Amino acid sequence: MARRHGPAGSNGNRGDSMGQGSFSAAGFARSGRTVAVLLAAAGALGACAVPPPRALFDLQSLPVAAAPAPVATAPGTPAVRRAAASPVQVLVPEPRALAALNTDSIAAKSAPGEISYFPRVLWADQLPKVVQARIVDSLENSGRIHAVGVPGQGLAITDQVLVDIRAFQFEAYRGRRGVVELAVQVMDDRNGRVVGARVFRAVAPAKGEGPSAAVAAMDAALQQVLQEMVPWIGSLV
Structure with a gap:
């Protein structure tokens, strides 16, 4: 109705x-x-x-290796030989890290298990990307590897360098020091077999106060790690 x-x-x-x-x-x-x-x-x-950061900090790579000295050879052969680069092409994927270190913030510890960050200063990029770039540069600068690249470059890869960032921070509770610890695996990309695995750790004292001194200590620790890691990788690939 x-x-x-x-x-x-x-x-x-x-x-x-x-x-x-x-x-x-x-x-x-x-x-x-x-x-x-x-x-x-x-x-x-x-x-x-929040105001923009006061400074961005980068890390250093190992310097370019010095040219090899001339080597005398038998008659009928060239008088000078170059140190031949290995015929391998190495891929360095972005290192893995927990969320606390997978950031552009610069980590500091005032007590075990307690992570904070320096205010208004940052890494130049996410920390894993910065570490990846310095490993690539250092391997290239060694002059012993034919080619080093990152994912997406299209290289025909023979080996991979897999890195876990276990520690990368400034510690104020153990004498003010920079601490770097990387777990590294070298994998044959042709068959997936890990041909070597090692943990590299270094500690360097801070020579002053503030974030600049803290970053310098972490950078010095990374240099120690790279000085051991790069020749070790070169011996396996």
């Missing part, structure tokens, strides 16, 4: 709908004021945002 409607206002319906309309308009007005307040608060928060 069709619903019957009485004359407008005869049963108060018109008045009710006008009341509802007035209520909605007031509600919209209040909502508009609320949105305006929220936008103003957001603007204030934006004005009070």
